[in-house]
Amino acid sequence: EVQLLQSGGGLVQPGGSLRLSCAASGFTFGTYAMNWVRQSPGKGLEWVATISVRYDTYYADSLKGRFTISRDNSNNTLYLQMSSLKAEDAAIYYCARDKRAKTSRDWFDTWGQGSLVAVSS
Amino acid sequence: IVLTQSPATLSLSPGERATLSCRATQSVITYLAWFQQKPGQAPRLLIYDVSKRAPGVPDRFSGSGSGTDFTLTISSLEPEDVAVYYCQQRSDWPLTFGGGTRVEIK
Numbered sequence: 001e002v003q004l005l006q007s008g009g010g011l012v013q014p015g016g017s018l019r020l021s022c023a024a025s026g027f028t029f030g031t032y033a034m035n036w037v038r039q040s041p042g043k044g045l046e047w048v049a050t051i052s053v054r055y056d057t058y059y060a061d062s063l064k065g066r067f068t069i070s071r072d073n074s075n076n077t078l079y080l081q082m083s084s085l086k087a088e089d090a091a092i093y094y095c096a097r098d099k100r101a102k103t104s105r106d107w108f109d110t111w112g113q114g115s116l117v118a119v120s121s
Numbered sequence: 122i123v124l125t126q127s128p129a130t131l132s133l134s135p136g137e138r139a140t141l142s143c144r145a146t147q148s149v150i151t152y153l154a155w156f157q158q159k160p161g162q163a164p165r166l167l168i169y170d171v172s173k174r175a176p177g178v179p180d181r182f183s184g185s186g187s188g189t190d191f192t193l194t195i196s197s198l199e200p201e202d203v204a205v206y207y208c209q210q211r212s213d214w215p216l217t218f219g220g221g222t223r224v225e226i227k
Contacts, residue, residue, distance in 0.1 A: 044207065044218055044221045045164060047217065107209075111164060
């Protein structure tokens with residue numbers, strides 16, 4: 001069964017850093033582009049970042065320089081390193097897999113359970 | 122590319138037809154999908170490439186459109202269809218979602 005299991009959410013102070021993890025199982029992780037999507041409380045979905053199978057990275061313009069997406073294919077894990085966090089970054093963060101292997105801009109067909117990030121002093 | 126969904130909320134009786142709209146500020150060709158999100162759950166891919174149903178999606182869900190105007194239709198609303206529905210484009214970076222349409226049962 002294809003699964004994405006997330007960890008690493010929590011409460012962080014403004015200006016702080018946090019790393020989210022997304023452990024994949026049930027598929028050949030290294031052949032799929034992976035993504036992060038967030039959802040602020042009571043709001044809609046916002047794409048955050050994508051990393052291709054060749055490690056090309058793409059970010060939402062508003063997040064460039066503060067967030068870093070990375071992957072460890074040997075451990076089947078996706079990461080999102082978040083720094084200089086602001087109150088408006090508080091959200092549920094989802095990791096999501098591309099539908100088809102070896103593409104870099106495909107539909108999100110499998111989602112993690114979500115990680116709650118709260119930013120407050 | 123900005124996606125605008127309408128209406129914001131749709132309240133219908135069971136068995137009625139639901140029609141949800143998604144309009145793009147520029148052509149996304151056929152690179153449009155629909156997601157369903159129920160309370161407390163992660164989004165679920167429903168329709169991709171405008172009209173292709175994802176595995177396991179009931180055939181009462183259908184998608185249509187091209188270019189800038191797209192529609193998700195639920196032919197006969199079931200109580201389990203209560204959710205927020207989002208459209209999303211992958212025609213160009215940044216990937217974008219619409220603001221969502223909440224479907225309620227009267």
